[in-house]
Amino acid sequence: MGCALVAPAAFAADHLVTTPAAYAQAVKRAAPGDRILLADGVWRDFQIIFAGRGTAxxxxTLTAQTPGKVILSGRSNLRIGGAHLIVSNLVFRDGWSPTKELIALRVDSKTVANNTRLTGIVVDRFTNPDRRAQDIWVAIYGTDNRVDHSWFAGKGNGGVTLAVIRPKGQPGENRxxxxxxxFGPRPPLGSNGGETIRIGTSDESLSDSKSTVENNWFEGCDGEVEIVSVKSGGNVIRGNMVVESQGAIVLRHGNGNLVERNIFLGRGKPSTGGIRVINRDQVVRHNYLENVTGTSFLSAIAVMNGVPNSTVNRYHQVANALIERNTIIDAARITFGAGADAERSAPPVSSRFANNLIYTASGKSIVRVDGDASGIAMTGNVQSGPPPKGLAGFVQADIKLVRAANGLLYPADPALAATGAPRDLVMLKREDAGPAWYPKDAPASVGRTLDVAPGALAQAIAASGPGDTIRVAPGIHRVTVPIPVGHSLTVSGPRTAILESAAPTLFQLTPGGSLYLSGVTLSGAASPTAGRASLIRAPQSVSILNYRVTLSDVAVRDAVDVIATTPDTFAEDVAIRRSTFAKVSGAVVAAAAETGSKGLYSAERITIADSDFTDVATIADVARLGTDESTFGPWFVMTGNRIINDGAVRLSGVQNVAITGNRFERAKAIAIANSVGAPVVRITANVFAATPEPTITRLYPQGTPDIVLADNQMEALR
Incomplete structure (x- = not known):
């Protein structure tokens, strides 16, 4: 029997259903006040249509028999249409949506949901395995709908996590x-389309949505530079906790939005930002930002330049903005005129920046003007560092901070009580966000250490698990077929442990794999000459799971490529430290696999430090193509290395470059090609012996590169 009636039909009833067919019958019979309960268990490939009309x-209601015990897996989704409906306590896990919207508050274009609530919904890594495939986890159509106490984490493919949809030609208020x-961890996507929340689109951005985003917890939301992308008017972003999340709340399109009483805790994580202001009549007040590290578009406060007579999808001029009583502590930057260039030439006008508190432990001023700031009236701002040059309205003070009972820092001086964020700010508790019955932290893997003699490496890795360490003994470990690595794995040993590749690839990462090498020697002398051999190769298939590769105290010799990226995969981190490389005919880091003009790239962060390179053709080849400005990276850091002969470094479209304290002897010139945005290039304190000076070019006229070449020495070898 598929459906059990748990109350007399004359009254509101509970319908417990155990099959999709029984569910369909229950929906047809459902009357106001009824509840349809999905029986506990796994419902695979279940495409739910929940349509009906309740009353206020x-x-x-559609809910689980027991909260958290109903798992929707495989190719499942949910479409909702009607009025006064509630969906609660369902878990989407172990699959992905067969359609472009996992949960849609409409059945079709004519049947939308109004006055509907989603509560206690969990979407846990229910993500399309093709990272370039675009879908939305929650698409809110209609009016007066609510999404609350739900859990969203692990989206690895393109598309917004949660979107308030305003179809073209239907500009009514969403409310x-x-x-x-x-909103839990979302890894960097490496392209546009990784927002956590979006309200509206540019098509209807000049009309009001009047939606509210309040008291949510954002943690590790690193998909792209816009965590919350506001593309409509009249919205309120209030009381949210933004914790260690790369990106910012961005008032991208639309007018008359309010951003207030939000708390940003960057905790020093790179690319953590604050609030970016564009368009008219925006109010940013009473926010608290501590230890956010972003600059330019990701500044604690970024007030952008606009495009004169802008089209609806570009950048409207900032006008009549009010930015007041915000507290900014140990941030990297506040930027006025962000993005100013030949196209974005319209500075902010008729705006006000008042009574903000700015503190840095270093005592330095973090205020930067990238354009004309004369249209912003500045008054009553207090900061610990010297007033920014050329700007009135800033007073330097000896600010002593005390952490209050709410966990936030405030000035001890009562005279500053009306400066910065108010003392009645409330930090949302982590446990108060999402459903109480679903855990927020996955248990960490505790790995084993396995000792391996020559001849047993492949078998040992095949038998290993996440977090394990393979400790190889001295001797030659010859590998004749690529070794797949599908989880986090460490391989360590002495330099006398030689991992010799006689295959096109030594370590072949597969989706979910990351590799940490320590101490050993890698040799590609026996690799086949046909094709392009690589010692470590990224996954060969499309993967939503970002990977990491680290080489520490490793010796590499006689190789073609050492680390090779592949299209449609993404390295979150590539790190090389205290290692030596000799006779590499290809690239140590080959990270130019992506093509096209959408701003795709292969690796977020590349660090090469304290290592020696001799007769290496290319140290790094890194590319990010196109004109998109919605990503963080790539970041490239090269410090304390010695390069002898060749050693090309080619960086195209890299957003942050730091090359410092290296010695180049008879090497090729560093070649940097800057793209759009505000790329930062620092080439300092290097020695170039019989080596040409670095070349820096621009690929596009747009953009405001920040370039410093200083304290470098040019030498002629004797």
Whole structure:
């Protein structure tokens, strides 16, 4: 029997259903006040249509028999249409949506949901395995809908996590409410389309949505530079906790939005930002930002330049903005005129920046003007560092901070009580976001250490698990077929442990794999000459799981490529430290696999430090193509290395470059090609012996590169 009636039909009833067919019958019969309960268990490939009309005091509910015990897996989704409906306590896991919207508050274009609530919904890594495939986890259509106390984490493919949709030609108010949700880790996408929340689109951005995003917890939301992308007017972003999340709240399109009483805790994580202001009549007040590290578009406060007579999808001039009583502590930057270039030449006008508190432990000023700031009236701002040159309205003070009972820092001086964020700010508790019954932290893997003699490496890795360490003994470990690595794995040993590749690839990462090498020697002398051999190769298939590769105290010799990226995969971190490389005919880091003009790239962060390179053709070949400005990287750091002969460094479209304290002897010139945005290039304190000076070019006229070449020495070898 598929459906059990748990109350007399004359009254509101509970319908417990155990099959999709029984569910379909229950939906047809559901009356105001009824509840449809999905039986506990795994519902695979279940495409749910929940349509009906309840009333304000008697909604129709779809829920789990037991909260958290109903798992929707495989190719499942949910479409909702009607009015006064509630969906609660369902878990989407172990699959992905067969359609472009996992949960849609409409059945079709004519049947949308109004006055509907999603609560206690979990979407846990329910993500398309093709990272370039675009879909939305929650698409809010209609009016007066609410999403609350839900859990969203692990989206690895393109597309917004949660979007308030404003179809073209339908500019009515949404009045959506998004509150008390847990938005957990979302890894860097490496392209546009990785927002966590978006309200509207550029097509209808000049009309009001009047939606509210309040009291949510954002943690590790690193998909792209816009965590919350506001593309409509009249919205409120209030009381949210933004914790260690790369990106910013961005008022991208639309006018008359309010951003207030949000708390940003960057904790020193790179690319953590604050609030970016564009368009008219925006109010940014009473926010608290501590230890955010972003600059330019990711500054604690970024007020952008606009495009004169802008089209609806570009950058409208900032006008009549009010930015007041925000506290900014140990941030990297506040930027006025962000993005100013030949196209974005319209400075902010008729705006006000008042009574903000700015503190840095270093005592330095963090205020930067990239354009004309004369249209911003500045008054009553207090900062610990010297007033920014050329700007009135800033007073330097000896600020002593005390951490209050709410966990935030405030000035001890009562005279500053009306400067900066108010003392009644409330830090949302992590446990108050999302459903209480679903855990927020996965248990960490505790790995084993396995000792391996020559001849047994491949078998040992095949038998290993996440977090394990393979400790190789001295001797030659010859590998004749690529060794797949599908989880986090460490291989360590002495330099006398030689991992010799007689295959096109020594270590072949597969989705989910990351590799950490320590101490050993890698040799590609026996690799086949046909094709392009690589000692470590990224996954060969499309993967949503970012990977990491680290080489510490490793010796590499006689190789073609050492680390080779592949299209449609993404390295979150590539690190080389205290290692030596000799006779590499290709590239140590080959990270130019992506092509096209959409701003795709292969690796977020590349660090090469304290290492020696002799007769290496290319140290790094890194590319990010196109004109998109919505990503963080690539970041490239090269410090304390010695390069003898060749050693090309080619960086195209890299957003942050730091090359410092290296010695280049008879090497090729560093070649940097800057793209759009505000790329930062620092080439300092290097020695170039019989080596040409670095060349820096621009690929596009747009953009405001920040370039410093200083304290470098040119030498002639004797």
């Amino acid at each position: 005091d008697k909604p129709i 959506a409410r998004i509150d008390h949700n847990f």
